[in-house]
Amino acid sequence: MSEHAIEAVGLRRTYRSRTGWLRPQRREVQAVRGVDLTVGNGELFGLLGPNGAGKTTTIKLLNTLLIPTAGEARICGFDVVRQTREVRRRIGYVFGGDRGLYDRLSARDNLRYFAELYGVPGREQKRRIAELFELVRLTGRENDRVEGYSRGMRQRLHIARGLLHRPRVLFLDEPSIGVDPVAARELRQTVADLAATGTTVLLTTHYMAEADELCGRIAVIANGAIQALGTPAELRHHADGRQVLEVEAYGVSDAQLALIHALPGVREASVVVTGAAQVLTVQSDAGVDVQADVLRALDGVRLGRVTARRPTLEDAYVAIVNRVDAQARPAEAVGV
Amino acid sequence: MIAVGALLHAKQLSRSPFEIATALIVPVVQATLAVYLFRAGGEPGRLLEAAVGAGLMGIWSSVLFGSGGAIQNQRWQGTLEMIMLAPRPPALVVLPITLATALTGTYAMLATLAWGRLLYGIPLTFADPLAFAVAVPGCIISLGMFGLLLASTFVLLRNANALTNTMEYPIWLVSGMLIPITALPGWTGPIGAVLPTTWGARAVREAATGSGPVWPSLGICLAISVACLALGALMMTHVERRARAAATLALA
Numbered sequence: 001m002s003e004h005a006i007e008a009v010g011l012r013r014t015y016r017s018r019t020g021w022l023r024p025q026r027r028e029v030q031a032v033r034g035v036d037l038t039v040g041n042g043e044l045f046g047l048l049g050p051n052g053a054g055k056t057t058t059i060k061l062l063n064t065l066l067i068p069t070a071g072e073a074r075i076c077g078f079d080v081v082r083q084t085r086e087v088r089r090r091i092g093y094v095f096g097g098d099r100g101l102y103d104r105l106s107a108r109d110n111l112r113y114f115a116e117l118y119g120v121p122g123r124e125q126k127r128r129i130a131e132l133f134e135l136v137r138l139t140g141r142e143n144d145r146v147e148g149y150s151r152g153m154r155q156r157l158h159i160a161r162g163l164l165h166r167p168r169v170l171f172l173d174e175p176s177i178g179v180d181p182v183a184a185r186e187l188r189q190t191v192a193d194l195a196a197t198g199t200t201v202l203l204t205t206h207y208m209a210e211a212d213e214l215c216g217r218i219a220v221i222a223n224g225a226i227q228a229l230g231t232p233a234e235l236r237h238h239a240d241g242r243q244v245l246e247v248e249a250y251g252v253s254d255a256q257l258a259l260i261h262a263l264p265g266v267r268e269a270s271v272v273v274t275g276a277a278q279v280l281t282v283q284s285d286a287g288v289d290v291q292a293d294v295l296r297a298l299d300g301v302r303l304g305r306v307t308a309r310r311p312t313l314e315d316a317y318v319a320i321v322n323r324v325d326a327q328a329r330p331a332e333a334v335g336v
Numbered sequence: 337m338i339a340v341g342a343l344l345h346a347k348q349l350s351r352s353p354f355e356i357a358t359a360l361i362v363p364v365v366q367a368t369l370a371v372y373l374f375r376a377g378g379e380p381g382r383l384l385e386a387a388v389g390a391g392l393m394g395i396w397s398s399v400l401f402g403s404g405g406a407i408q409n410q411r412w413q414g415t416l417e418m419i420m421l422a423p424r425p426p427a428l429v430v431l432p433i434t435l436a437t438a439l440t441g442t443y444a445m446l447a448t449l450a451w452g453r454l455l456y457g458i459p460l461t462f463a464d465p466l467a468f469a470v471a472v473p474g475c476i477i478s479l480g481m482f483g484l485l486l487a488s489t490f491v492l493l494r495n496a497n498a499l500t501n502t503m504e505y506p507i508w509l510v511s512g513m514l515i516p517i518t519a520l521p522g523w524t525g526p527i528g529a530v531l532p533t534t535w536g537a538r539a540v541r542e543a544a545t546g547s548g549p550v551w552p553s554l555g556i557c558l559a560i561s562v563a564c565l566a567l568g569a570l571m572m573t574h575v576e577r578r579a580r581a582a583a584t585l586a587l588a
């Protein structure tokens with residue numbers, strides 16, 4: 001038995017695509033640019049990053065759906081390119097969204113089919129399927145067609161499907177996407193239960209809070225490369241020496257935001273819309289009091305509550321990801 | 337595993353409203369087409385042959401659109417990645433799907449015969465009912481295996497639909513499903529001879545009309561199909577790797 005569940009060295013993947021028939025344009029996207037990763041047995045590991053960061057591509061390189069352009073990866077000691085079948089026997093893959101199930105079949109038929117496909121022995125199937133319906137709390141709805149399922153129920157069925165063959169390593173790609181908050185909480189509970197039974201889980205998400213709650217270690221990925229890696233507590237240090245100002249506002253313009261960004265001592269500034277209000281978050285060096293300057297820049301805008309607070313993990317994440325954005329991005333498309 | 341897979345896929349296919357509508361209308365059209373073609377040809381005695389031919393066309397259409405469409409559908413549903421991830425040879429994963437399409441196609445054969453009887457009073461007297469009862473499933477299984485070869489192209493190509501559309505009618509013709517092969521230009525002969533559809537159609541027709549020995553034709557049909565299966569399996573393994581390199585298993 002290998003001591004690591006997942007090992008990746010220098011993993012890269014470039015997508016090549018052609019568009020147009022008459023004047024073919026070749027496009028190259030470097031989705032993953034050199035990822036090194038080691039995940040121990042039984043770990044619950046988070047891959048956190050904004051959309052397009054390369055999370056899904058990384059997962060597909062590890063679960064044998066894609067062949068890397070360069071680099072190597074092993075799952076439980078088996079090479080993902082050469083020992084595909086050994087790897088597949090040991091992994092489960094679950095992705096978020098509505099797709100990936102047979103809608104016109106019942107939940108039970110879906111599981112039966114995949115149990116056959118994934119080689120669960122016939123005499124064990126019935127028990128295993130009942131057990132999984134129990135685990136994902138779908139008992140009682142087994143014989144309903146999947147087309148009548150809610151988003152959250154589908155996602156739980158998806159997880160049951162991924163667990164049929166008792167995989168050692170489970171890949172969860174944004175499982176909570178589009179799931180309502182209550183269902184998302186249940187989902188997190190299911191994932192936590194799983195990890196408690198010793199299954200290694202690689203979870204991708206773009207919700208900081210989800211990663212913080214579930215994962216022992218987190219890798220922040222942006223622009224196809226890992227930007228920071230560590231426990232939630234360690235990642236929080238990336239915001240050390242900073243303080244955060246939160247201002248509730250109504251109608252902050254882009255120009256004003258740019259102005260605030262340029263103020264001395266200000267490191268990050270972003271606006272999130274919550275209902276009718278905006279929340280302006282400003283990260284600044286701890287030694288500099290920027291509050292007066294910020295409020296002056298917001299002259300004429302109706303303001304709500306103003307709060308100064310210590311940085312959270314979320315702020316650390318923003319700091320890490322924005323650091324990457326600030327660097328000049330290498331050209332992505334090459335015309336031929 | 338193949339049986340369970342084929343059954344469940346047939347279930348999934350047969351519950352699609354589009355498939356149901358097609359399955360209701362197409363046999364009527366085909367039965368009518370067959371009847372008029374043969375009436376115009378002044379051979380009313382061969383109506384049964386016509387109806388059987390039309391039914392075979394239905395099975396072929398189902399396999400062709402099925403094996404292509406099924407792969408395409410799986411891509412849309414996001415299930416293509418999930419089934420390809422199974423620790424199995426990819427051919428074994430796809431074969432149940434193509435078998436399922438042939439299975440649902442059988443319905444087209446039965447429906448065409450039923451409509452022919454109902455609307456046009458075609459007598460359903462088979463020269464050799466037993467042979468007919470064996471030849472039809474034999475033909476279905478072999479078409480399912482042939483479908484695997486087709487399906488391998490669909491796993492790789494993201495828009496293989498154009499290919500399906502161009503393959504429906506030529507194969508009807510060349511295999512002599514509707515028009516006797518002897519009525520076709522000579523150069524089509526060799527093409528027809530290597531297609532399992534030709535031999536399958538011939539076996540089914542012979543069983544229905546008693547125009548010749550059934551078993552040799554059925555044997556050749558199955559032999560060619562097994563060869564297709566072997567070739568398809570090789571192709572599938574190769575194609576699966578290519579698809580992983582080219583990232584065509586998913587939509588985007």
Ligand SMILES: Nc1ncnc2c1ncn2[C@@H]1O[C@H](COP(=O)(O)OP(=O)(O)O)[C@@H](O)[C@H]1O
Pocket residue numbers: 015016017029030031049050051052053054055056057058583587588
């Ligand atoms: N099949 C594909 N062909 C071309 N580009 C792709 C393909 N899949 C993903 N990409 C691109 O690769 C980058 C990373 O995508 P992805 O791994 O899906 O990111 P994430 O899952 O973190 O949102 C994006 O820029 C995306 O547009």
Ligand SMILES: [Mg+2]
Pocket residue numbers: 055056057173174
């Ligand atoms: Mg993704």
